[in-house]
Amino acid sequence: MSQQKRWATGFLEILFSKTNPIFACFTSKLQFRQCLAYLWILIWGLRSIPELPQQIQELGICIPVTLFVIYKVYTLSDYIRIGFPIDSWWVNSCMARIFATGAWFLGLLNVILKFLGLSETIFEITQKFHQPRTPADDSGEDDDKMIFDESPVFIPGTTILLVHVTALAMALLGLEAQGGQGTGLGEFFCITYVVLCFLPFLQGLFRRGKYGIPLPTICKSSALALLFVHMRKMSTISVN
Numbered sequence: 001m002s003q004q005k006r007w008a009t010g011f012l013e014i015l016f017s018k019t020n021p022i023f024a025c026f027t028s029k030l031q032f033r034q035c036l037a038y039l040w041i042l043i044w045g046l047r048s049i050p051e052l053p054q055q056i057q058e059l060g061i062c063i064p065v066t067l068f069v070i071y072k073v074y075t076l077s078d079y080i081r082i083g084f085p086i087d088s089w090w091v092n093s094c095m096a097r098i099f100a101t102g103a104w105f106l107g108l109l110n111v112i113l114k115f116l117g118l119s120e121t122i123f124e125i126t127q128k129f130h131q132p133r134t135p136a137d138d139s140g141e142d143d144d145k146m147i148f149d150e151s152p153v154f155i156p157g158t159t160i161l162l163v164h165v166t167a168l169a170m171a172l173l174g175l176e177a178q179g180g181q182g183t184g185l186g187e188f189f190c191i192t193y194v195v196l197c198f199l200p201f202l203q204g205l206f207r208r209g210k211y212g213i214p215l216p217t218i219c220k221s222s223a224l225a226l227l228f229v230h231m232r233k234m235s236t237i238s239v240n
Helices: 002-015 022-027 032-042 058-082 086-115 135-139 154-173 185-197 199-204 217-238
Strands: none
Touching: 002 032, 002 086, 022 032, 058 086, 058 199, 086 154, 086 185, 086 199, 154 185, 154 199, 154 217
């Protein structure tokens, strides 16, 4: 995650500098298709913005849903055509969501704060884990477990998970605000999909050690989740 954050920060700094590929198309011999290839990589951090909208009202949801379904079907067909298992496609899809909403989003914030003169970009050393090997390590049982630390890159993902788990619980228990339209089938599907995408974070809430989310991260994310849920309830009451 820290490496993804460093990449996103560096790519965005290049994108908003004088050496970005758009200028190179006019001042150098960079071809248009080469420019598009560079831009596709350099906008990693910007891709975190559409990952975080609270909601889309009425028919406006049809556009992102259609693009979402087309992209998922296209990538799944590529995996099947190449011969990769479907579970690899699912894991990579989930990690794309986790990277975009966590590491890439914080990388974007770092660049914004730097351009505003509020902070300076520093090189973050990736934490190394040196622990004695256990029989579980030799058997490969822990290969699919995500390693957590107290880095801020895990706060957005934990917050998103807690917000959606709260929304799912409120929908199932009938605790939604009175006068609202309630949770429809589409919203229920989207909530469930997000929870499944962030399943490593859900498992990390109940694990200990390097495979568990640290308590300070849980506390910070819980405070943010409660704030978002309260703001959502207040906005629903004010509209009705």
